[in-house]
Amino acid sequence: MIKVENLSKAFGPKLAVNDISFSVERGEVLGFLGPNGAGKSTTMRMVTGFIPPTAGKISVGGYDVLENPIPAKRMIGYLPENAPGYADMTVSGFLNFAAELRGMRGDARKKAVNRAVDLCFLENVLYQSIETLSKGYKHRTCLAQALIHDPGILVMDEPTDGLDPNQKSEVRSLIKRMGENKAIIFSSHILEEVEAACSRVIIIDRGRIVAYGTPDELKARSEMAGAVHVRVNGVPAATLKDRLAQVPGAARAEILAERDGTAELRVYPDKSRAGGNLTRDVAELAARQQWQVAEIHTEEGRLDEVFRSITLPDTVKGPAI
Amino acid sequence: MSALLNIKAIMKRELGGYFTSPIAYVFLVIFLLLTGFFTFTVGSFFERGEASLVSFFTWHPWLYLFLVPAAGMRLWAEERRLGTMELLLTMPITTWQAIIGKFLASWLFLALALVLTFPVVITVNYLGDPDNGVIVAGYVGSLLLAGTYLAISCMTSALTRNQVISFIVSVMICLFLILAGYTPVTDLLTRWANPVIVEIVAAFSVMTHFEGFQRGVLDTRDVVFFASVMGFALFTTGVIIRNQRAG
Numbered sequence: 338m339i340k341v342e343n344l345s346k347a348f349g350p351k352l353a354v355n356d357i358s359f360s361v362e363r364g365e366v367l368g369f370l371g372p373n374g375a376g377k378s379t380t381m382r383m384v385t386g387f388i389p390p391t392a393g394k395i396s397v398g399g400y401d402v403l404e405n406p407i408p409a410k411r412m413i414g415y416l417p418e419n420a421p422g423y424a425d426m427t428v429s430g431f432l433n434f435a436a437e438l439r440g441m442r443g444d445a446r447k448k449a450v451n452r453a454v455d456l457c458f459l460e461n462v463l464y465q466s467i468e469t470l471s472k473g474y475k476h477r478t479c480l481a482q483a484l485i486h487d488p489g490i491l492v493m494d495e496p497t498d499g500l501d502p503n504q505k506s507e508v509r510s511l512i513k514r515m516g517e518n519k520a521i522i523f524s525s526h527i528l529e530e531v532e533a534a535c536s537r538v539i540i541i542d543r544g545r546i547v548a549y550g551t552p553d554e555l556k557a558r559s560e561m562a563g564a565v566h567v568r569v570n571g572v573p574a575a576t577l578k579d580r581l582a583q584v585p586g587a588a589r590a591e592i593l594a595e596r597d598g599t600a601e602l603r604v605y606p607d608k609s610r611a612g613g614n615l616t617r618d619v620a621e622l623a624a625r626q627q628w629q630v631a632e633i634h635t636e637e638g639r640l641d642e643v644f645r646s647i648t649l650p651d652t653v654k655g656p657a658i
Numbered sequence: 659m660s661a662l663l664n665i666k667a668i669m670k671r672e673l674g675g676y677f678t679s680p681i682a683y684v685f686l687v688i689f690l691l692l693t694g695f696f697t698f699t700v701g702s703f704f705e706r707g708e709a710s711l712v713s714f715f716t717w718h719p720w721l722y723l724f725l726v727p728a729a730g731m732r733l734w735a736e737e738r739r740l741g742t743m744e745l746l747l748t749m750p751i752t753t754w755q756a757i758i759g760k761f762l763a764s765w766l767f768l769a770l771a772l773v774l775t776f777p778v779v780i781t782v783n784y785l786g787d788p789d790n791g792v793i794v795a796g797y798v799g800s801l802l803l804a805g806t807y808l809a810i811s812c813m814t815s816a817l818t819r820n821q822v823i824s825f826i827v828s829v830m831i832c833l834f835l836i837l838a839g840y841t842p843v844t845d846l847l848t849r850w851a852n853p854v855i856v857e858i859v860a861a862f863s864v865m866t867h868f869e870g871f872q873r874g875v876l877d878t879r880d881v882v883f884f885a886s887v888m889g890f891a892l893f894t895t896g897v898i899i900r901n902q903r904a905g
Contacts, residue, residue, distance in 0.1 A: 346905070382744070386748055388905060407752070410748060418741075421744065422742065423742055426671070434671045435749070437667035
């Protein structure tokens with residue numbers, strides 16, 4: 338549904354988005370991750386046709402956004418960053434206006450507005466003006482506007498920003514539910530959110546894609562992925578560390594904690610040696626040594642670790658070109 | 659067809675925006691008070707002893723100088739400040755439809771203000787026997803004048819997210835359009851410059867073109883003048899918005 342090829346955007350001498358390509362099909366939820374100023378919003382603004390790209394091609398539902406913007410825009414529902422809304426309009430007036438611009442009149446419009454109001458829980462504030470709304474309601478009003486024409490494509494810039502934990506999880510499950518028959522792009526810098534709702538993730542830094550894959554694939558890139566966490570009673574941690582580091586397939590072992598005769602360690606896998614089952618090897622060693630193992634499990638790898646390791650702060654990487 | 663419906667939807671929202679905030683009421687009251695003051699006190703309507711609205715229309719270029727930019731300054735500046743421009747321009751409409759819809763809504767609002775001056779027409783008809791054709795021509799001219807100032811305000815409003823800057827810049831441009839053909843100024847200019855040049859400059863002034871309407875003359879050239887300034891200013895608005903989006 339969305340196909341982006343070699344997209345770039347320069348603001349003066351600064352390259353905000355640098356040669357990005359990706360695609361999203363129906364039934365997919367693509368998460369955009371990246372530090373602030375990485376180019377997430379700029380990319381979304383180009384996809385939705387708000388700003389023209391410096392170079393590259395964007396096609397939405399088969400229409401080129403630059404050459405044929407109107408039919409492309411018709412297919413998109415867009416929630417911009419900070420969820421803007423006309424301050425002096427009521428929620429109802431605003432949604433009716435959005436429906437009208439989407440070409441809906443009469444009964445169709447009424448139905449569409451009611452549907453969006455139900456979906457975003459806005460009944461209570463329908464006749465309140467937007468400037469008097471709390472941030473959560475304001476956000477949902479703008480989201481309702483994006484959903485009003487039941488678009489095939491949904492682009493959302495930080496859809497959970499400024500919401501309380503309950504609303505966050507509501508929006509997350511809404512995204513997941515809608516992702517079953519829509520193509521969705523959303524940006525966030527909350528990692529659990531991306532992990533929970535996305536089928537694929539792009540990590541973008543300084544305008545470039547630095548990682549692209551399913552959340553599991555990305556997590557596997559973490560140093561921690563496949564590491565074994567053990568808790569053993571009655572053996573000194575130092576001894577355990579020496580023994581565990583010698584397990585074939587282990588890169589090194591690390592002491593996490595030692596308290597009241599209980600030691601907690603993590604054994605990192607040697608990534609250059611594929612295959613093998615580190616957890617089984619560790620368990621077998623423990624059985625041979627007759628250690629009292631209180632707990633043993635395999636770590637999944639953490640997205641935040643991957644994120645940190647590939648999007649280093651400016652001070653480390655030097656200036657962007 | 660859908661273009662007209664889009665323009666209509668934008669007009670409706672914009673016009674509603676005037677009346678849901680106090681802007682409309684403040685504007686209308688001040689406009690009517692000032693027209694009354696200028697017509698009857700400064701323009702000495704009664705002392706003239708003639709059944710015409712000359713003292714009413716003479717002041718319009720000066721009155722509009724401040725009031726029209728005040729009505730138009732928010733058109734795009736507000737949209738940029740709130741961030742709703744991003745919403746509006748990612749809707750399946752063209753930028754032109756948005757520009758025209760907003761302009762027409764404000765123009766309609768100014769027309770409403772003008773219509774509300776009807777008591778002055780009744781007064782002059784009650785007191786004497788004026789040429790109502792001249793009065794109609796005056797109203798048409800006044801409406802075109804308001805539209806011209808408004809298109810300029812629309813343009814300056816697109817330049818900035820700050821309404822104050824938008825207001826000041828458009829007052830300056832409108833003031834230039836008045837002064838270029840204001841008799842005291844042109845008289846001064848003829849002392850140094852070639853009268854032909856002075857005349858060319860004066861041809862750009864709204865004063866020169868508004869005069870005919872006041873005398874009851876509907877000259878095509880004057881209508882074309884106002885229409886082309888409006889067209890130019892609105893076109894420039896489109897260019898400004900496009901350039902801003904291109905970054």
